[in-house]
Amino acid sequence: MMKEQPTLVIATSVNDIPNVRIVNFIYVKEDKKIYFTSFKDNDKIREFEKNPKIAFTTIPTIDTEHVRGKGIVSKSTLLIKDLADFFISKIEGYKETIEFGGEDLLLFQIAFKEVTVTLDYTNIETITI
Numbered sequence: 359m360m361k362e363q364p365t366l367v368i369a370t371s372v373n374d375i376p377n378v379r380i381v382n383f384i385y386v387k388e389d390k391k392i393y394f395t396s397f398k399d400n401d402k403i404r405e406f407e408k409n410p411k412i413a414f415t416t417i418p419t420i421d422t423e424h425v426r427g428k429g430i431v432s433k434s435t436l437l438i439k440d441l442a443d444f445f446i447s448k449i450e451g452y453k454e455t456i457e458f459g460g461e462d463l464l465l466f467q468i469a470f471k472e473v474t475v476t477l478d479y480t481n482i483e484t485i486t487i
Contacts (some may be wrong), residue, residue, distance in 0.1 A: 359416055359423055359424065359425050359475070360385035360392075360416070360425060361385070361448070362419075363416040363419060363424075363425075364382055364383075364413050364448060364449050365380050365381065365382060365383070365416070365417050366379055366380070366382075366383040366392065366394065366415070366416055367379070367414060367415050367416075367417060368379055368380075368381055368394075368402075368404070368412050368413075368414050368431070368434075368468075369413040369414070370405040370406065370409065370412055371391060371406050371409060372409050373408075375384075377401075377405060378457060379402055381395075381396070382394060382395070382443055382445070382449045382450075382452065383436065384444045384448055386444065386448070387440070389467075390469075390470075390487050391432075391467045391468060391470075392418060392429075392467065392468040392470070393434060393444075393465060393466065393467050393468075393471055394413070394465075394466055394468075395438060395445070395455075395456075395459070395463050395464065395465055395466070396464055396466060397459060397462050397463060397464070397465055398462050398463075398464050399462075403464070405414075406431050406432070406466070408471060410412040410430050410431050410432060410444055411428070411429075412428070412429060412430070412431050412468065413426070413427070414426065414427055414428075414429065414470075415427075415430045416462045417443065421476055421478060422476055422477075422479065423476065423477055423478070424475075424476050425473050425474070425475050425476075426473065426474050426476075427470045427472060427473035427474065428470065429468040429469055429470030429471075430468070430469050430470075431466055431467070431468050432466065432467060432469070433464060433465070434465040434467040436465055436466045436467075437446075437465060438455075438459075438463055438464075439457055440465075441465065441474055442456055470487060471486060471487055472484055472485060472486045472487060473485055
């Protein structure tokens, strides 16, 4: 599901005010991290700086299949160019997004230790990464 589903919902909370956003993402199994991009100087980044603890879920595309978890978000030490091929191969039109964004498109990562995978209402499992 992490390879196929292109979007992720990220939930933040600052001063007890929750907020959710949908982002395009990739999961790099070797790094055990989720990566996504965001344009600099926006509210999302300011929320991450105030409280890096987030929750996330993939958006089901077939029935109820999804992956959800909690983690810590931070600006990645990698650059978008380091993972550009992954984004371009997964997300249609992302090459143009990267070119348009230039220096203003920042790469973020989510570190997490476990996720709950739901295949259907009876097949739900928590997996340690």
